[in-house]
Amino acid sequence: MPAREHTLAAVDVGGTKIAAALVAAALPAAGDERPAPPRLLRHAVTPTVVDSPEACLETIVDALAGVLEGGDAEAIGLGMPSRVDFAGGRVVESVHLPLADIPLRDLLQKRFGLPCVLDNDATAACIGEHVFGAGRGxxxxxxxxxxxxxxxxxxxxxxxxxxxxxxxxxxxxxxxxxxxxxxxxxxxxxxxxxxxxxxxxxxxxxxxxxxxxxxxxxxxxxxxxxxxxxxxxxxxxxxxxxxxxxxxxxxxxxxxxxxxxxxxxxxxxxxxxxxxxxxxxxxxxxxxxxxxxxxxxxxxxxxxxxxxARFGTDAGVVGAAALALTELLAG
Ligand SMILES: [Zn+2]
The missing domain is CATH 3.30.420.40 (ATPase, nucleotide binding domain)
Structure with missing residues (x-):
């Protein structure tokens, strides 16, 4: 029996643009070799603002707020173009974003009242391919x-x-x-x-x-x-x-x-x-x-x-959704 479908907010933060999506996804059943990919219910792309940590954070919050208006999400996942302290939920170092040492996960959890997880964007994309794509099984x-x-x-x-x-x-x-x-x-x-x-x-x-x-x-x-x-x-x-x-x-x-x-x-x-x-x-x-x-x-x-890879232009948000699904909602 397939697992229950969840609604997630997924954000792919890039050095020049932020892709945010409200996503419906279910953890595929074991043995399902080509599972249904996450469905993008709402999708928005905005330019990344890197003038200051506050302005950068605000664009991420705005992007999330925009997609969260589209439905009741259960969790938030973010892929960052940065070295990430996964356990601490913060960016350690980034050549693209002025977000080093800001407690991003905790700030977003507090702001939206939802569990949140962030990881390096390539790791998130890898999780997306492992759960839903070419890496399945x-x-x-x-x-x-x-x-x-x-x-x-x-x-x-x-x-x-x-x-x-x-x-x-x-x-x-x-x-x-x-x-x-x-x-x-x-x-x-x-x-x-x-x-x-x-x-x-x-x-x-x-x-x-x-x-x-x-x-x-x-x-x-x-x-x-x-x-x-x-x-x-x-x-x-x-x-x-x-x-x-x-x-x-x-x-x-x-x-x-x-x-x-x-x-x-x-x-x-x-x-x-x-x-x-x-x-x-x-x-x-x-x-x-x-x-x-x-x-x-x-x-x-x-x-x-x-x-x-199975996923092309959506790989970033699919990865962020798979990250939230596996880290916060599995089991
Ligand atoms: Zn090198």
């Missing part, structure tokens, strides 16, 4: 989210692995070239996977192609004043442009080098690849699998499956 899985950077999530033995202080899961910072370019953001390392296979890396590859060959598809787009970026790279590759396909395959091969280390270490059953940067699908995942098959240790490389 797997006890050991990794998820990589290819966004501006690369986020990661780990499920080990059926449970989220957060590490000693909640900072685990930075799968984008596995090094694939110790002499490589500096890693952007707060990472002091060089040559991390994030440098080679993130959305930012795809933007750079598109621009490089445009400058190298002004008469190619990228060069013509640049001359016409159109955006020359990762989405263009993916679109041209999917349309069959050879230059774009080759660039995406190179990025996929870099992804495969990173996956090789991760699969060797974690021996997962499944690796789920999501985020806007994964829109090239098999054009990206095919070359990644080929590198993993050639370079990975046995038996890990033979046992793992590398699959695309």
């Amino acid at each position: 797997a006890r050991d899985l990794l998820m990589l989210t290819l966004g501006t950077g690369i986020g990661g999530g780990i499920i080990a033995g059926g449970r989220v692995y957060r590490g000693h202080s909640g900072a685990a899961g930075e799968l984008g910072h596995v090094v694939i070239d110790e002499e490589g370019p500096p890693c952007p953001g707060r990472c002091p390392n060089r040559g991390c996977l994030e440098v080679y296979a993130s959305g930012r890396a795809m933007d750079a590859a598109a621009l490089e192609a445009a400058r190298a060959r002004p008469d190619g598809a990228f060069g013509r787009a640049l001359a016409a004043g159109k955006p020359v970026d990762g989405p263009l790279l993916t679109r041209l590759a999917l349309e069959g442009d050879a230059e774009a396909g080759a660039a995406l395959a190179r990025i996929g091969a870099h992804l495969g080098v990173g996956l090789t280390s991760l699969v060797n270490i974690f021996n997962p059953e499944l690796v789920v690849i999501g985020g806007a940067g994964a829109a090239g699908g098999e054009l990206l995942l095919g070359p990644a699998r080929a590198v993993l098959a050639a370079r990975g240790l046995r038996p890990q490389r033979d046992e793992v499956r590398v699959v695309p």
Whole structure:
């Protein structure tokens, strides 16, 4: 018998926008391999305000208040683009938001009178795929989210692995070239996977192609004043442009080098690849699998499956809803 359906408020806080949704979702029954996804009853996107901690907090409160008008929610889940103290319910460090050390969970619980949970956004997306999506049924899985950077999530033995202080899961910072370019953001390392296979890396590859060959598809787009970026790279590759396909395959091969280390270490059953940067699908995942098959240790490389995420643009709110459902309402 399927579990009771719950109503949840789910918020995906991004560096530039906040997506909030009122969501109806039920914990899938054991053995249900393709459960009904959460239903978005009400959905709103607003710009993130980062001028001050107070203003940032106010936009999150306003976004929540807006969706909560749509029905009686039982709990609130939030995905944050930050390092999160999961037990303490606060953001520890964030390059995107001025919310460090604010007791966000407790403030929201008090403001709305509802139980609230927050976690890193990539971890929340991983929970969303594990409960409702491509990771359903797997006890050991990794998820990589290819966004501006690369986020990661780990499920080990059926449970989220957060590490000693909640900072685990930075799968984008596995090094694939110790002499490589500096890693952007707060990472002091060089040559991390994030440098080679993130959305930012795809933007750079598109621009490089445009400058190298002004008469190619990228060069013509640049001359016409159109955006020359990762989405263009993916679109041209999917349309069959050879230059774009080759660039995406190179990025996929870099992804495969990173996956090789991760699969060797974690021996997962499944690796789920999501985020806007994964829109090239098999054009990206095919070359990644080929590198993993050639370079990975046995038996890990033979046992793992590398699959695309089920959820696309809704992955953030689905993850936040799955987080609230599993942490606050399960059982
Ligand atoms: Zn790094």
